[in-house]
Amino acid sequence: MLQQYKPFLYFLGKFVLSYIILTVVYQSYLNRFDSSKAEVDSFTQIVANQTATVLSWIDNQSYTMAHLKEPSVKLFYKGKYISRIIEGCNGISVIILFIAFTLAFTGKLKNTLIFIFTGTLIIHILNIARIALLCIALYFFPEMEHILHGVIFPLVIYGVIFLLWVVWVNKYSNYASSFAKK
Structure with missing residues (x-):
């Protein structure tokens, strides 16, 4: 009985394991910053700065400023x-979800690494555009x-x-390869 669910359980196990590992790694990165001192993690700062750069292409009064009372970056548009x-805006959580799913549907190592890199880059660029358009x-x-x-x-972001x-x-994925052979 359990044998018929083996492919699904294997997929689920790989997904959960990779998601937990990536989340623990990301959480340890976040723990390096003191939110009680309004410290913002470096990646969130990068996302805020890149968004301000995109906005400055439209309006030269677009910029960022540290929030002094909470761990966030203020974003200004047209002054x-x-x-x-905030940390939740930086896209890392959806990138972790994307990577975990990709790893769960096994593929050739080279294809997997290229797809994860390309997909992560697409998600990041889309996230910057999303924040900029949201501000406008x-x-x-x-x-x-x-x-x-x-x-x-x-x-939009979850759709992509x-x-x-x-x-x-x-x-x-290997699923595509096995399906194509049938």
Whole structure:
């Protein structure tokens, strides 16, 4: 009976194990920063700065500033404080999810590494664009914050991750290879 579920249990085990390992590694990285002193992790700072750079292509009064009371970075657009970038905005949690799923659907090592690198880069660039577009939208439509931040932009980023997974499973994973042979 258990034999028929072996492929699913194998997939689930690899997914959970890789997700836990990546999350523990990321958490140990975050533990190096003292949130009680409003310290922001380096990657969140990089994401905030890259977003401000993208916004500055549209408006030269776009910049970041450290938040003195909480671990976040203030983001200004057209000289106005629009949003704060916190650790959850940096995209690492969705990248971890993406990598764990990719590893769970085993593929050739070279393909796996290239796909993880390329997918991570796509997610990162998309995240910067997402934050920049969200800031622009919030500048003009601040009353739409809940739907923009809570619905539309997560739908876009998770939609792209889903599409990346579909490509991985159907073109590069061992599942795709075994399915093509049938």
